[in-house]
Amino acid sequence: MNIKFLSASVMMGILLSSCSSTKNAKNDLAVSLPIETSINLNNVTNDKAPVIINPGRFTVSSVTYRLPRVVQGTYSVSDFGKYIDDFKAINYKGESMPVVKVDANTWTIANAKQLDKITYLVNDTFDIETKGGIGGEEPFSPSGTNIEPENYVLNLHGFIGYFDTLKNNQYKVDITGPADFVRTSALQTVDSKTSEDGKSITTSYFAPRYFDITDNPMMYGDLDVEEFMVGDIKIVLSVYSPNKVHTAASLKETIFKMMEAQKAFLGDINTTPRYDIYLYLSDGADDSPKGFGALEHHTSTVVVLPEDMDEEMLASSMTDVVSHEFFHIVTPLSVHSEDVHYFDYNNPTFSKHLWMYEGVTEYFATLFQVSEGLVTEDEFFNKIMEKVQASKNLNDAMSFTIMSENVLKAPYKDQYLNVYQKGALIGMCIDIMMREESNGHRGILSLMKELSNKYGKDKPFEDDKLIDEIVAMTYPSLRDFFDNHVIGDIPINYNQFLNRVGLEIGEGKVETSYVHNAGTLLFGANPEKGQVFFIDAVKDNSFWNEQGVQANDVLKAIDGELFTMANANDLLQKMFMWSPGTDIHVTLERDGKDIEINTTTTKSYTIGDGIFEKADATDAQKALREAWLKG
Structure with a gap:
């Protein structure tokens, strides 16, 4: 038992209890208190969960409450306010107050000094997503919410919003559910109470600020959970398989092997003491999600995949998808711009560097598998070739930095998927160039380590200066590459880079x-x-x-x-x-x-077209290839 952790938890529980008991006292100001929120999964009706927001006493004349229009890690509009029904503001007399709905995600309340609490109902996005939506863009499934008797996917940004003036306030989150529910969350638990009849449990969590609300998903219900250690990282794998086709135990070995290889690949880049993986397996029913993939958070990821995958295909998909999300601990979680660090959930601006955030991350998720022996070199080359072909089906003559900065707008938003194709290939080209310039000793992973040491999670870089910094930290030859193929709109001739490691694109089996x-x-x-x-x-x-x-x-x-x-x-x-x-x-x-x-x-x-060894590959090129693929 960790006495220090236990003491901290107890003290936090006392603090929150004390805060909640001072209503109408001199220190009950909203600016000084944790925002008390509650979600009651026992009182769900028509797939709608009731939420109560109790902020403390306001001294201003009006307040604005919002749910996110966009959440971090996604590059599309979600409009979580669209899923809110029966929004009410209640005064200290228990009476309803006038509320003005400004837009899909925003409510303004006048006479805020009289405001006691806000109540509303939350629809889940999984249901509405699969019924054609309710207008406009819909949340990508792994960023969405699920409310059903056996499973609750609690991406909290879909349930809990923020007051414009209180985004840095602490939050106390109470979630009430049936006592037999399995519940997993990386948020700090500060209290747990069982109802007198023993049928219900209310768990209280603590979030230091609103960012932590959006960054810590939860899953409740009929879950299968495995906890295990990979080195010094505690992995918590939570699986919901509605027809019990797959289990956490059946995936444990795959996740262990993958995470162990990732840690070996990353080396001394700082990691996290705990990492949560939440896997929702869709059975393909009308009310099941159809958007398959994952969304990363600092210490967790939410994954949605089809339940009818066989065990081998699911293991392969989990390796590809979860490894990508875990590599986000490098970028943007450790290396990111001011746009990411000071993210505006309602009117976000975007960095120019999706080639790095998503592209380099996807490249790492592909490269580490061959580097650590999870796939053969031919399998790796096939994946690279698939990315080359897929990138050619998108707009290959578009500035990546301009696309990134304008990713919510046409025509750029339709090219977003290229971050996983050409973005990864940009990472590959930089990697090969750095290997060549350093006689095999430096690559893009060492560059990301250097950037992590320079910045880290608490220090953002200036967006317009990043490429200049990278060139200064590496080699002048990268300047032309960035100017032509990342900032510029000249398509990349991949053979020019593959030739350096004795490979070429050609026709074969x-x-x-x-x-x-x-x-x-x-x-x-x-x-x-x-x-x-x-x-x-x-x-x-x-x-x-x-x-x-x-x-x-x-x-x-x-x-x-x-x-x-x-x-x-x-x-x-x-x-x-x-x-x-x-x-x-x-x-x-x-x-x-x-x-x-x-x-x-x-x-x-x-x-068809593939990547093959050149007949005249030199020993020097083969040695450079070995350094590239094996580090």
């Missing part, structure tokens, strides 16, 4: 999937007949060739489930998630006759 050949879909559709069929490209797919599949063969059923136009996307997604070693039963129709394929999947290949 490349691994592909069961639904496409290196990006070319294998299927067409006839909506009038309700049919999905193989097209000519199937002849170039080794797996389907071996099964004797021909162009115009109609997909009739997969593992006994009939193809319809309504479920075609779901079944193709299921095929996409097949991995080698999967037992499959496919029914095709050819010339009016059924053809049954009962087999076990093997790796599939096609002829």
